[in-house]
Amino acid sequence: MSRIPEVLKEQVDRIAEAIIYLYTESRRLTKDQAAKVGLTGPQLTVVKILDELGDLSLSELSDRIRAQNSTVTGIVDRMEREGLVDRKRSAEDRRVVHIQLTDKGQKLARGLNFEPFSIFRHAIQQALEPQELLQLLGLLDKLAKWVRTEVEGESTGERTKKRASNDDD
Amino acid sequence: MSRIPEVLKEQVDRIAEAIIYLYTESRRLTKDQAAKVGLTGPQLTVVKILDELGDLSLSELSDRIRAQNSTVTGIVDRMEREGLVDRKRSAEDRRVVHIQLTDKGQKLARGLNFEPFSIFRHAIQQALEPQELLQLLGLLDKLAKWVRTEVEGESTGERTKKRASNDDD
DNA sequence: GAAGAAAACTTCGCACACGAAACATCGCCG
DNA sequence: CGGCGATGTTTCGTGTGCGAAGTTTTCTTC
Structure with a gap:
């Protein structure tokens, strides 16, 4: 079960610390x-994704x-209010909402x-050799x-429904 | 400037993706x-830190x-409401507030x-060789x-004040 | 030793972030 | 056709998370 000598416990912690540091600091700077440019972090991400991939349904965007x-609903609400995106009901499946960039959003x-x-x-490019x-x-x-x-195996039958279809991201 | 061949651009993205994935998934599971046990993620972290290190000022806890x-004030507010921690004004410096675990908090x-x-x-221990x-x-x-x-060099004179005293963590 | 800068917290307003529950629509099965 | 479970989205309540502004206390400097 424990392949790792006790001595490395501190190193494990330092790895965790480093990843947490990198993530939080990056998010702050983003x-x-x-x-x-008048955006929040998540809004910037959404704008970039929509510009790259074109319209997406709200669920696709969430993934x-x-x-x-429920989180993305709020983000889209505020972006719609700012005139950055539009909501369009799908014709084929009227439950689905497509999110699309407005001209303003695309220009941005x-x-x-x-x-x-x-x-x-x-950092990855500058600090490390290929x-x-x-x-x-x-x-x-x-x-x-x-x-x-x-994660997908462990859960006792519950809570596994979501996030099971990540192949290429 | 660019030590990295263009070919590795995709790998850079995948590294970023992996770190973001590891962080968010870990946070969700935490x-x-x-x-x-009736706690939130940050509350669990606070309880563990206080149990390990003993009382800390609010600023130390923030670090x-x-x-x-301002974030930690809120977390401590709710933990105090639940009877997990107490606030104690410092005697030496009356600006400082010490946060300490209650019996209930310590038992938890x-x-x-x-x-x-x-x-x-x-994952670090199980998936990797020493x-x-x-x-x-x-x-x-x-x-x-x-x-x-x-981060500390770049900023044009602003916004560098905080987070300058991390040597060993 | 008093004015003013600096430090430690708190308050406020806003934007995520999540799960549970509500809602609308789709699909299927009889 | 008509029920009825599944799917896509929104609503709601709670808890972070941040920066700016405010308060209290300490430190500096003259």
């Missing part, structure tokens, strides 16, 4: 950048940004020269895969 | 676990959990057999260090 539908998206979490991406980069990717993939199977 | 004072903390982000820690673990730590430290200097 938010700052977004604020300069993309790893949030619940294309005028941006940064991505969400860009500090993060910069070979290290690939190493890191391999290790993180291994971790992510382990978590994925654990 | 929250689920905490809910079983530990990487949140702003010690009854828990899991840590915040424990899925995460498990040697990979050290490799990963090295790479993440490198990234974190780069971000740290970038």
Whole structure:
């Protein structure tokens, strides 16, 4: 069961710390950048995704940004209020709502020269050698895969419904 | 400027994705676990930290959990309401508020057999060989260090005041 | 030792973020 | 056709999470 000597416990903690640090700091900086063009962090992400992929249903959007539908409803509400996106009922399935960028939203998206979490991406590129980069990717993939199977297998029959169809993201 | 061939752009994105995935999924699971004992995610973290380190001022607590004072004020408010912690004005410096676990809070903390982000820690231990673990730590430290200097150097004189005193965490 | 800067908290307003419940629509099965 | 479970979205209540402004206390500096 325990492949890892007790001595490495501290290292495990430091890895966790580092990931938490990288994530929170990146989010904070993304938010700052977004604020300069009048957006919030999540709104910036939505604008970029819609510009890249075209219209999406609210559920598809939720999957993309790893949030619940109820969360995204709120984000879209505020973006609609600002005239950045429109809601369009689907003709084929009238339960579905398609979210689309307005002209204003699209213009905004294309005028941006940064991505969400860009500090993060910069760090990866600037701080690491190509070979290290690939190493890191391999290790993180291994971790992510382990978590994925654990999460989907573990739950006692409940709570597994969502987030089961992530193949390529 | 760009040490990285264009080909690796996709790998960079995948690294970012992986970290975001690991963080958000861990947080979600931590929250689920905490809910079983009537706590929220951040509350679980606070309880564990206070049990481990003893009383802390609100600012020290903020640093530990990487949140702003105004956020922690709210968390402590609700925990105080639930009788998990007490606020004590410091005698030496009457601006300072010490947060301490109540008996109830301490009993709760010690009854828990899991840590915040424990899925995460498990993944690190179970999915990786000791040697990979050290490799990963090295790479993440490198990234974190780069971000740290970038963040503290970059800003045009503003917004750097906070978060300058992290040496060992 | 008093004016003013600085530090520690709190308050306020806003934007996520989630789960549970409500609602509308679709699909199927008889 | 008509029920009826499943699916897509919204609503609601609660809990973060942040920055700006406000309050109290301490520190500085003259």
